[in-house]
Amino acid sequence: MEVGFCSKCNNIDEYSGNPVCTKCGGKFLNLGVDISVWNSMDNNQMLDCIEAAVSKEVQSIKNVMKQPEPSIPSVTNAQRSNGSGTGASLVPGICPQCGGKLKVDKTKDAAVCEHCGTPFIVEKAINIVNNNIKLDSEDMDAIVDKIKDRDASLRDRVRKAHDFLNQYHKYDEQVVQKQQALKKYKASSYKSNGFMIGGAILGGFGLMMILSLSLLPVLLGLVFLGVGVFLVRTYIVKIKVEKVEKASSIASSEQEIDAIIRKTEKSYESIAEILPELPEDYYDEDTFTELDKIFTTNRADNMRQALSIIDERNHRRKMEEFERQNVELQKESNELQRQHLEVSKQNLETSRQNLKAQKRGNKISTANALVNTAHLASDVYKIFK
Numbered sequence: 001m002e003v004g005f006c007s008k009c010n011n012i013d014e015y016s017g018n019p020v021c022t023k024c025g026g027k028f029l030n031l032g033v034d035i036s037v038w039n040s041m042d043n044n045q046m047l048d049c050i051e052a053a054v055s056k057e058v059q060s061i062k063n064v065m066k067q068p069e070p071s072i073p074s075v076t077n078a079q080r081s082n083g084s085g086t087g088a089s090l091v092p093g094i095c096p097q098c099g100g101k102l103k104v105d106k107t108k109d110a111a112v113c114e115h116c117g118t119p120f121i122v123e124k125a126i127n128i129v130n131n132n133i134k135l136d137s138e139d140m141d142a143i144v145d146k147i148k149d150r151d152a153s154l155r156d157r158v159r160k161a162h163d164f165l166n167q168y169h170k171y172d173e174q175v176v177q178k179q180q181a182l183k184k185y186k187a188s189s190y191k192s193n194g195f196m197i198g199g200a201i202l203g204g205f206g207l208m209m210i211l212s213l214s215l216l217p218v219l220l221g222l223v224f225l226g227v228g229v230f231l232v233r234t235y236i237v238k239i240k241v242e243k244v245e246k247a248s249s250i251a252s253s254e255q256e257i258d259a260i261i262r263k264t265e266k267s268y269e270s271i272a273e274i275l276p277e278l279p280e281d282y283y284d285e286d287t288f289t290e291l292d293k294i295f296t297t298n299r300a301d302n303m304r305q306a307l308s309i310i311d312e313r314n315h316r317r318k319m320e321e322f323e324r325q326n327v328e329l330q331k332e333s334n335e336l337q338r339q340h341l342e343v344s345k346q347n348l349e350t351s352r353q354n355l356k357a358q359k360r361g362n363k364i365s366t367a368n369a370l371v372n373t374a375h376l377a378s379d380v381y382k383i384f385k
Contacts, residue, residue: 001034002035003015003031004028005028019097020096091126097118100114106126162288168271171261202228205221278307291310
């Protein structure tokens, strides 16, 4: 698939054979370059390619305009007097469907292309020619400036996006911390205090004194009971106030968390707005730091080249890490083999010592057998003697 360029809106896209821009309806030129080749070009090569295609198209239109008009049939005196001769109204045009060069009658609303047989609007065919003729040196300079500006501020945009990435991480950490604190706050219970303990003690002591049925203790018991009830009631009121304050604090914390979440989302969206050509897979601190270095040292002309450098670096690091892990595994394997060899040596030495002990035991057994045999022979000799 080749690349096309619209001289009206500067659209650069795949060229499918349609010479009309799908965005603005202007002339869509075939640059004659494959997409893979285009992606490997730097800015200067892209500009040279576009300039050559535009110059070729402008020259082609000018050649069409210089061609002699075709012979026209004779017209009547009435036509001459009314100025309605066909030749006087023929102007250059370009078919919006196939891009063929035409001579169209500007007095008509529609016509049929002599190249592809497709009906077209005459005004649109004329406008395509006019749009291309207006593409003079000043327009070309504007196109060049646009394409240059597309990548000129890459380093600044990377730094701005980097700042938003840092904001995103900062807000995200704040959200996590506040959510954890809110979870603990919600799980916290209301603790008893001196009001409840003192009131319960005084109330219980007062009841005991009232049950004594003596006048003075009953009076004191009523006093103690009243104070205890007052303290317990004060505690209950305090708990209610604390519950209201706690509910208000929870609602306030949730609103604050929602606000920080919105800031987090906005920071993330701002990265995409500033660097639309950077995929989300590359939204990390290491990538932005490396992009800043690449564009500061002019090692890349556009984001595509910079990402290729980063991908190559990441691949190299992965391979180095893979090799390092292989070396570590090989060391561990060698150590296991060494340990296994040591164990084998120890087992062999143990077996050798066991064999020696067995041989020594066999010799002792043999000697004992000989001694026993000698004793037996001596006893037999004594018997027969």
